[in-house]
Amino acid sequence: MLPYKNLLVIDKKSNIAVFKQIAIQLIRLIQEGKLLPGTELPSTRSLAFDLDLHRKTIVAAYEALVSEDWIDNLPRKGFIVSPNLPVVRPRSYNNGRIATYEADPGFGFDEFAGFTYPVSLSRKADIVVDDGFPDISLIPANAMLGEYRKALDYSSLKKLNSGWELEGAAEFRNALCNFLNQTRGIDIKVENLLTTRGAQMAIYVAASLIIKPGDKVIVSDPSYFFANMLFESLGAELIRVPVDSHGMDTEKVEEILKKHDIKLIYVIPHHHHPTTVTMSLERRNHLLKLIKEYRFAVIEDDYDYDFQFQYEPYLPLASGDHEGNIIYIGSLTKVLGTPFRLGYLVASAKFVQAAARKRMLIDLRGDVFTEKVVSELIKNGELTRLIQKANKVYRQRCYLLTDLLSSQLSESIKFTRPNGGMALWLEFNKNLELTKIIEKASSKGLKIMGSVYNQGNNSDYNAVRFGFASLNEEELMKAVDILKNSIYK
């Protein structure tokens, strides 16, 4: 038996709990080879006596070690050092001190302290209303598992392990390029395409190449808050242009262009975030005319273009004549669900090259494994079938929800049924206290986690995004019921 009384030193003034001090020192003894695998440890009673501590403290220390696999608790033998220890037996060169990260660092850094956003993150309730997420139960899980199996084959893994293309895996870019050319009325080559970890990264990369501190950027009012936050973090001055039922007001945009030097316009022409408005034909053509006249950069965020409930939706702005000035951004995450984050950026080859370089510094080589799996889903038609199926389901849900709201809540809530997408924009009467309604609904089992616009810059709106795509009919009916009770009772 080792002289534990001497080996284990307790510092009662330390802000590390005593049981943890014991656990850490025992780990060190194991790591240093002083306690070999299989060694029996003293009983909790005897060690407590030796160290003049309460037995419960020793029990807590041993339990922590058991949970981390350092020691085992054997039925009759008691505690022994685990025969299966971690790989590395590292050598400490810094005697006695235990490294913790409890102190604040002594160097200065950007704390991003102004970081706020109108979405709640944790979500536990009977019914959770999100910001507009897909229904994950629709994905072809079996087909996907089959593709994961193939991707995990040695020959596939070997190829993925050694391949490396700056702009994303060639196979995925080819498949995606065909898919985009077929569905978006554009005619791009793979050199016009960069794949990213999601639309957010595509916006980040594009904006960070374009925006220099002090640059003026036009955004809609309201607009996608993470994009606004990003542009501001890059030093942009935001100029906000109202959105009405035809989309961003391009007459206002023209007025601003006449007066200011504008570097970038960020626009969401389909199912605008948060208002779900689709930009009209006239405004689209007007904006294209302005692009050619003033030659600013445009980020067209077309995050849920694939979800259109009309027979003949508009094509993206990027399919128009913009002389290469539109950076078109989209996402497969809205199709496959949030666990699968893949996005893309379409632009002139020269811009894509620069973006690929920037992305390499951020992310080195992207997610070649998921890209492989999704390539196959595009090529064998699973992705298109999923989009078709989801459109049918989401349209039904959208119509059901809007019918329910019209018949039961039209006095309190105003909205326009969107022609696609996954969410409604519900504007509550000004006299209703949205925060209280959301709290009340939450207490009744309905968590509204979509973007809430009723504070700070957004205090004029009293509105919320209400995702319908991920809720089934029963849930939608129950949700409206609870909402009604939360407003009127």
Place this chain on the structure above:
Amino acid sequence: MLPYKNLLVIDKKSNIAVFKQIAIQLIRLIQEGKLLPGTELPSTRSLAFDLDLHRKTIVAAYEALVSEDWIDNLPRKGFIVSPNLPVVRPRSYNNGRIATYEADPGFGFDEFAGFTYPVSLSRKADIVVDDGFPDISLIPANAMLGEYRKALDYSSLKKLNSGWELEGAAEFRNALCNFLNQTRGIDIKVENLLTTRGAQMAIYVAASLIIKPGDKVIVSDPSYFFANMLFESLGAELIRVPVDSHGMDTEKVEEILKKHDIKLIYVIPHHHHPTTVTMSLERRNHLLKLIKEYRFAVIEDDYDYDFQFQYEPYLPLASGDHEGNIIYIGSLTKVLGTPFRLGYLVASAKFVQAAARKRMLIDLRGDVFTEKVVSELIKNGELTRLIQKANKVYRQRCYLLTDLLSSQLSESIKFTRPNGGMALWLEFNKNLELTKIIEKASSKGLKIMGSVYNQGNNSDYNAVRFGFASLNEEELMKAVDILKNSIYK
């Protein structure tokens, strides 16, 4: 039959090939509903006659359409519009113009024109020597497939679809936190941990919070080129400190600290990239002393700590007493292989919060799906077993390669056997032309794709990183053979 002669307009002056113009216009007719699913198309001969074009041009157009699934070629019927068309039949509002991205954009952007790096990307050869990648054949592919199957279960997917934590999925962070505490001699909580898409993103996020334009940053000379590029792209002024057989020269660091205001030191204490040197005990303690004295930020890039060939390796600097000033960065990609990109950053809670916010603007929510799979591999011990197995294999390969090089090429190549990691640093005699040797080897079937240091800033070195981990014994013997022939013949 439609009046194709009038509907299809060919512009011979356009820089879009004629066959492509036809294909695009046929797609438009299909999208506009003028050519319905199942419609027979004119034969290639008759359409060629109508349009006054060569038949081969029409064949090319039809073949393009077949390859994109717009039309089918039926055995006796000829070409018909496919009965299975893409989901969306979009409405163009921009008559006649075909959107292409062939023009350079009219707005200014950062082209990252100075972007160069010493690694080649494409790789096709009998034997490919990489920069130090793991052997992908060692991963527990079956166990991983099992975890992918579980992760694709509806209940798991639903949880992943709606969960969202800024710093990464809690389950993964908990598992990783335990793993790091067990193997790195640190005592962190989950609040000290941010998960990222790979070590590169962790470096990016940390550096971009710390570095402001004009800040001075100490790096080793040579150092990891992507980190250098990143720091410079953030506006840092790099101050280079030599690396010798004991690691970065901390005496030089102290001299610089006395004269300059240093914001950040980037250091790779284990198996330094590119030189594979491990920093000595004395230098480690000296650096820790300097950190406390001058209170600068340190990024400790410990990308392959898990691969140690000695019984008692050093612990990371982060396990020492640094008052929260070390940002510790690591990667699971070096364990699992490049297709699986997961990295992490360990720092004080305050820094982790800022980093999580920054990461959200870049990447929104990380790769929760892969994180779920890898959590299970950590918890069920597969990750630890993989590390143990890989260490055994890589050590053998390292010893074999160094033995071969010592016995056959000691006159031309100098190196020190590293005490871990996945690569050797081969310094060629100054009179040997490294570029020529690499070309010659390539023509003999040996592609050396690791970092080559013999140009520009690095012209003093005449050295290359030679990854041994991913090559089996036969390949290593063949590689040395070809290398020998490329030097002496």
